[in-house]
Amino acid sequence: MQYLGHEKGDPQFDEHRRTFITEEDFQNISAAGLNTVRIPIGYWIVGFDHSWGNGTDTWKVYAPDALDYLDKAIREWAPAQNILVLISFHAAKGSQNGNDNSSPETLGETNWFAHQENINNTLDAVEFLANRYKNETAFLGIGLLNEPQSNASDVPILQQYYKDAYVRIRNNVGSDCLLTVMPMLWQQGPYDGNWATFMLPPDYYNMRHEWHDYHVWGFGADKWTPDKIITWINSVETKYYDEWKGNGIFVGEWCIASQFDMDDKTLKRFADAQIKMFKKAVGGWTYWTWKYYEYPLAVDTKSEWSMKAMIQRGMLVW
Known part of the structure; x- marks a missing residue:
């Protein structure tokens, strides 16, 4: 503007x-x-x-x-x-x-x-x-x-x-x-700071603790593969939700975008692993985002950032 x-x-x-x-x-x-x-x-x-x-x-x-x-x-x-x-x-x-x-x-x-x-x-x-x-x-x-x-x-x-x-x-x-x-971005986890004891009942009510859980940044091909990421979600990251002791987690943002060009079978496994994990978030989740613009300005129908496109493609089932 x-x-x-x-x-x-x-x-x-x-x-x-x-x-x-x-x-x-x-x-x-x-x-x-x-x-x-x-x-x-x-x-x-x-x-x-x-x-x-x-x-x-x-x-x-x-x-x-x-x-x-x-x-x-x-x-x-x-x-x-x-x-x-x-x-x-x-x-x-x-x-x-x-x-x-x-x-x-x-x-x-x-x-x-x-x-x-x-x-x-x-x-x-x-x-x-x-x-x-x-x-x-x-x-x-x-x-x-x-x-x-x-x-x-x-x-x-x-x-x-x-x-x-x-x-x-x-x-x-x-x-x-x-x-x-939301804590600071670098504090999203069960052990960072005093957030697990912050604004708890009965003094505060109807509160949720928001995390954004992406597997895009920090998951590059230099150290990761799609299978390694899926295994890590199932065996390590899911424990973060089990071990959290504060207000109920709300996953405000996530998606099935990554740094890899996954085939549909692998992408579906990747999506399923995340959805299974997020069922432990008592505050639920919202996907980022419903629609996604590509350049030139048009709605992209293939991007993993687009929930609408991924539902139509059969990648997101809960």
């Missing part, structure tokens, strides 16, 4: 939003036997920034009216198909991980942790969303922050944000919606 400007960019975003995910997709998701959709959003969706400090107009750079489509998903499409919606806070002001999925002003820079006004903006936004949808039957809850990534000294800042968000949503809004918390 910084490059295109609103005159050229807004119509393109509107066209994408109108056509990429539609009511028909929710019908297909329901027909596939799925009951939950996780929708990523950015801080600009709420259309305001009441935090103090500099940069309170940065949300205006983005294409407007995204909230209209979230409204439509939660208030019309999802309830018509008996689907629940989990809102995932993917892009916090200042960026919580520096990656493209959090829309940093400069790729690689993480400024969310360092500035309280950015955290305040996120708190205001999740409170706004919880209040907006608290009476909607299809509103499941909010993933409070997607894939935070910083050093160990920032873990207390992250955990305090989660506690503050909980108070805002439970006390200010009066909502008992589901809330998921």
Whole structure:
């Protein structure tokens, strides 16, 4: 949008939003036997920034009216198909991980942790969303922050944000919606930090601990084969879910993409191993993603990143 400007960019975003995910997709998701959709959003969706400090107009750079489509998903499409919606806070002001999925002003820079006004903006936004949808039957809850990534000294800042968000949503809004918390990306496992004892009942309720479990990065051909990955899932990784002692695990992202060109038989074994493991996640799972764009801009019907394509191909059965 910084490059295109609103005159050229807004119509393109509107066209994408109108056509990429539609009511028909929710019908297909329901027909596939799925009951939950996780929708990523950015801080600009709420259309305001009441935090103090500099940069309170940065949300205006983005294409407007995204909230209209979230409204439509939660208030019309999802309830018509008996689907629940989990809102995932993917892009916090200042960026919580520096990656493209959090829309940093400069790729690689993480400024969310360092500035309280950015955290305040996120708190205001999740409170706004919880209040907006608290009476909607299809509103499941909010993933409070997607894939935070910083050093160990920032873990207390992250955990305090989660506690503050909980108070805002439970006390200010009066909502008992589901809330998921994510550790730092490097802390996803049963032994990392104090997350297994974080925000537990009875002091906190309706909480889930979110992991993202991919077998793409770190599973290259220099050390791995498809059979080795499948064996590792079945014999080693599955124990992580058995040994976890904290709030119920929700696998917010996974897929059957890899660094290998697997034949259908091997790919099905790879998918089955993951699905079997994820049945141990009491909070369930959501796949990343329902549809996948390839270049030139067209929906790819073969990519392992596309759940729709993999269901049609017979690779995903649960």
